[in-house]
Amino acid sequence: MSERRPVIAANWKMHHDHLAAIRYTQELGYRLSGEEAGRLDVVLCPPFPALRSVQTTLEADRIPVLLGAQHVHWEDEGPFTGEVSPPMLAKLGVRYVIVGHSERRQLFGETDETVNRRVRAVVRHGMTPIVCVGETAEERDRGGTVERVRAQVTAAFEGVPAAAVASAVVAYEPVWAIGTGRTPTAADAQATAEAIRDAVGAFAGGNAGAGIRVQYGGSVKVGNIGEFVTRPGIDGALVGGASLDPEEFARLLRAALVG
Ligand code: PGA
Numbered sequence: 001m002s003e004r005r006p007v008i009a010a011n012w013k014m015h016h017d018h019l020a021a022i023r024y025t026q027e028l029g030y031r032l033s034g035e036e037a038g039r040l041d042v043v044l045c046p047p048f049p050a051l052r053s054v055q056t057t058l059e060a061d062r063i064p065v066l067l068g069a070q071h072v073h074w075e076d077e078g079p080f081t082g083e084v085s086p087p088m089l090a091k092l093g094v095r096y097v098i099v100g101h102s103e104r105r106q107l108f109g110e111t112d113e114t115v116n117r118r119v120r121a122v123v124r125h126g127m128t129p130i131v132c133v134g135e136t137a138e139e140r141d142r143g144g145t146v147e148r149v150r151a152q153v154t155a156a157f158e159g160v161p162a163a164a165v166a167s168a169v170v171a172y173e174p175v176w177a178i179g180t181g182r183t184p185t186a187a188d189a190q191a192t193a194e195a196i197r198d199a200v201g202a203f204a205g206g207n208a209g210a211g212i213r214v215q216y217g218g219s220v221k222v223g224n225i226g227e228f229v230t231r232p233g234i235d236g237a238l239v240g241g242a243s244l245d246p247e248e249f250a251r252l253l254r255a256a257l258v259g
Pocket of ligand 1: 220
């Protein structure tokens, strides 16, 4: 892994109620050594109802894991039934917020424009966005991968100061790799991660390109994480299915550190 601090985030999606989340967090705490956690940012992104429970468990047991959210609205407050605001998350100690996951883009009408609003709001409240980008199978087949991810990252960071871009995270997640057991080769993922970094550097200036962390996501497992995160330019992973069991997730973190 690079000199950038790697970040491995567990995206639980719509799994684990708050009681299951507490058990999970304690179990992960037993299995994760301080030495391991010191080498990377480990982030748990539970569903909203479990955020408070995970936060208090992490604090009470002094578990060296950071809290993340899966989604956020861009307004601080207002008549937005069902939404959760950035200051509400910040108050809970949330450090990372996933923005623009492909499931939200495909199933819930998320657009590049709303991704940008959310990214700016997350940054404004001192949290770090994990901006998800990635091509569909059809875009890949016609050679449009780089064009697609470049457009997504430049739209996502429009109007965001270079210093905030430099400390942000992009998750490169090919849509066809999410939950399918299929992945690009590590060399392929690395090439796209580099294209993302170049696009960010050219667009945002400063040290944004050198600083931004680019994760790989999509069917990451214990058996393949090492291939991805040992590539220069891939600074960790966003993990869905393989993060749902704390024992498996702890093994995955260990495999990432061993390489
Ligand atoms: P997966 O999901 O690891 O289950 O493929 C990754 C993601 O959607 O972030």
